[in-house]
Amino acid sequence: MKPSIFRKLILLSLLAFGHASYAESIKTIRIGSPDLTAGQKHAGGGVVDVLYNKKWLEQELAKKNVKVEWHFFKGAGPAINEALANNQLDFAFLGDLPPIIGKANGLDTQLLVPTARGITNYLAVRSDLSIKNFADLKGKRVGLLRGTADELSFVSALNSQGLKLSDVRVVNLDFNAVNAALAAKKIDASWGPSRFFALRDKHIVNLPISSRQLNGAGSTQGVFLGRQSFIRQHPNETQQVVTQVVKGLNWLSNAQNRVPQVALFFTQSGYPASIYAQELNGVNLKFLYSPLFDGYYTQQLQQKITLATQQGLIRKNIDVKSWINPSFVNQALEQSNLKTYWKPTQQYEYLKSVK
Numbered sequence: 001m002k003p004s005i006f007r008k009l010i011l012l013s014l015l016a017f018g019h020a021s022y023a024e025s026i027k028t029i030r031i032g033s034p035d036l037t038a039g040q041k042h043a044g045g046g047v048v049d050v051l052y053n054k055k056w057l058e059q060e061l062a063k064k065n066v067k068v069e070w071h072f073f074k075g076a077g078p079a080i081n082e083a084l085a086n087n088q089l090d091f092a093f094l095g096d097l098p099p100i101i102g103k104a105n106g107l108d109t110q111l112l113v114p115t116a117r118g119i120t121n122y123l124a125v126r127s128d129l130s131i132k133n134f135a136d137l138k139g140k141r142v143g144l145l146r147g148t149a150d151e152l153s154f155v156s157a158l159n160s161q162g163l164k165l166s167d168v169r170v171v172n173l174d175f176n177a178v179n180a181a182l183a184a185k186k187i188d189a190s191w192g193p194s195r196f197f198a199l200r201d202k203h204i205v206n207l208p209i210s211s212r213q214l215n216g217a218g219s220t221q222g223v224f225l226g227r228q229s230f231i232r233q234h235p236n237e238t239q240q241v242v243t244q245v246v247k248g249l250n251w252l253s254n255a256q257n258r259v260p261q262v263a264l265f266f267t268q269s270g271y272p273a274s275i276y277a278q279e280l281n282g283v284n285l286k287f288l289y290s291p292l293f294d295g296y297y298t299q300q301l302q303q304k305i306t307l308a309t310q311q312g313l314i315r316k317n318i319d320v321k322s323w324i325n326p327s328f329v330n331q332a333l334e335q336s337n338l339k340t341y342w343k344p345t346q347q348y349e350y351l352k353s354v355k
Helices: 003-024 046-054 056-064 076-085 098-105 149-160 176-185 194-201 227-234 235-253 255-269 271-280 294-312 327-335 348-352
Strands: 029-034 068-072 091-095 109-119 122-126 141-144 169-172 190-191 205-211 220-227
Touching: 029 056, 029 076, 029 235, 046 056, 046 091, 046 235, 046 255, 056 068, 056 235, 076 091, 091 098, 091 141, 091 149, 098 109, 098 122, 098 149, 098 294, 109 227, 109 235, 109 294, 109 327, 141 149, 141 176, 149 190, 149 220, 149 294, 176 190, 176 194, 190 194, 194 205, 194 271, 205 271, 220 227, 220 235, 220 294, 227 235, 227 327, 235 255, 235 327, 255 271
Parallel strands: 029 068, 029 091, 141 169, 141 190
Antiparallel strands: 091 220, 109 220, 122 190, 122 205
16 A cells, blocks of 8 residues: 555544544533523523523433533624634524624524524613604614614614614614613613513603514514534534424423413513513414424525625625525424424414414
């Protein structure tokens, strides 16, 4: 055998051994989520709170002596993207804009499970101001955490009313800082999900408009994603994790768990239980928590990518079909006998149950 061929064989053997050793040596899986809490505990909302509280992931992965580390980020999507880029996380739960920005900037991720769709967002305006619609926002100070799903959904809502982001003065603040700034009258308005109900009940803000009144413009989606290198090296553990995510979405989708999930979110987040009770009242839970990469979900994702490009938030195009990896969620549905539990949905179907 020629020396050069022999050296190549040795090198290939070492590489194969290295990959095998790495795959066998996995001890911990690291999962990230935005921290949405108003209290002392951690909360990510939706399926994050279910899994974090019920410890299903920990119980499943303990079968292989693998631990689960949860990391909650006050910096939300931008901070999670940085952690993914530095290989400090293996998986993450996010809204729709941060994964788009991360992918366009070179993060080698795969979308594994849709975790929410059609999430309602609200325009929160100080109660001492006469702001009744989006036109009244011109020139006003709007608090948003830049680089998050809130920013892109706000742009979508503005565009639906013939306005642009440049028509308002955006103040970059995290979620808790937005609430404080509204109470202190440092900003005029904000845009986001039901966390504003607590401020409304204290007469600090009014909520004149929501994405439900805009035929879904301004609504957001959630996703569970992973680093492609981890998925490729640890497909079995990835499948275990995805199967538990689907189990959590199944629990949330069950109408009998509507009250228990309100109690769970209240316990984890510290926000009043009335917030979640109002937000989920009459909502089609099977739509909201469907894990299917169906036409509705992929269409909404593509629209957000297009909008992010138009806004200059990303410069590189994203191929949605190659970004999505449905194999793990499909296997989870098969394993759990849930193939027919969720149905592919039509656009804005969730509005039928809340009008």
